[in-house]
Amino acid sequence: MLDIKYLRENLAEAEKRLASRGGAIDLSRFKLLDEKRRELLKEAEALKEKRNSVSLEIGKLKKSVSGSMEGKEAGEMLAEMQGVSARIKSLDELIAGAEKELNDFLLFIPNTPHASVPTGNDANDNVPVRLWGEPAKFSYPPLEHTELGGALGIIDTERAGKLSGARFSLLKGAGARLERALISFMLDLHTAKHGYTEVLPPFMVKAEMLVGTGQLPKFEEDLFKIEGWPSYLIPTAEVPVTNIHRDEILEEDALPVCYAAYTPCFRKEAGSYGKDVKGLIRQHQFNKVELVKFSTPEKSYDELEKLTSDAEEVLKQLNLPYRVMALCTGDMGFSSAKTYDIEVWLPGQGKYREISSCSNFEDFQARRAGIRYRPKGGKPKFVHTLNGSGLAVGRTLVAILENFQQEDGSVIVPDILRPYMGGMERIKRG
């Protein structure tokens, strides 16, 4: 959510910045609602002040046991105050309505992009930031992970469909082990080398948490709601982990707070029919190790660079070629002020595919979720929140299969993972 005071004073600028995301947003309604609310507030507060002072008088008069004069006077005041109270009550209702209207409006307004974000319409306008690694040369047309995984007997798409339908997967044997190895490896790397604290959050959350991070109210159709229960399955660990500090005031010295969390993620993928229908790329359920940070506003962009490089380190250690893209204004997510995507090279598809998305949300989520910190000796301020995949586990598994495939259909296990695979060096058929 955007800062109301910022909007009051910079409405035109805010509109311009939001327009760069594509699709102009008319903020004139904000002005209307905000002014209406403040007018009602003024009237109600003036009446409350009166009620408070007169009530005090009445109390005093009643106590001063003296004559009936006071008693009479008090009686008149009483009658007047009944009217005042009734008016306050109806004003309070109007105010609550106005506040809800204003809030509902603001909850649908996306974040304003940071000045360093390239302007553009869609993914084609994203800007390459750096490239790492050299795609391997193959003496034959490299296979896609679906073929490799099927032939090796480690990915069973048919039975996954039998169990759960399209966009689910069933891993077996070395495939299942590899997925588990990747989760452990990533968590170990981020906790031991990058200083994150491991957390294992609930996989179901209340609706308010999703409002906090920005998935609700606008993107309800992407989420799995649990029928007969007031919770949703999490679409990413970002939701429970960011909300860990909801309605808290953190000490400045404690920042940045850095968490790494493994969770499954559940997404309806509404509107992606026909995209990536084969294989593990786009699933209703997938595993991810997520990195989440809480930072001071001053340091949040440095923290974004660090977080991104922490995620890149996973690919480096696995020796998987990748590139980093700065998302343009038109391609960024709703809550983000700036996002880098990390894209891993997939030889089977012959292209780079997103494997991580690292964002700084500035105070957008913090304001929604009430996450603040106390600057030394000052008033509480909203923190900046950041997060990024470190990494999407299923897609990493895909990248390993495709990049390290051999002509005989086997797959070499990256060195760093072998301890997690019971020493296995190569995934072979059978």
Next chain:
RNA sequence: GGAGAGGUGGCCGAGCGGUCGAAGGCAGCUGCCUGCUAAGCAGUUGUAGGGGUAACACUCUACCGGGGGUUCGAAUCCCCCCCUCUCCGCCA
């Protein structure tokens, strides 16, 4: 699922219709004092939203788990809900 207890400021803990944003203690901050990390004395210390200011100051309103109600007036009375704790039962 059954039986009890309780939710008050950073923490502990009083208050049980008006003078309560809320005693007291702890912690924190600021002075003073004492030559030595301690103790003592005095003062101070919540959050949000209006108004106001160049910015302070100042001022008003709200907040005692959440939501309703009674009342001129509620932390205090009534109703509903949520949460926590203890005991019993059941269970991964």
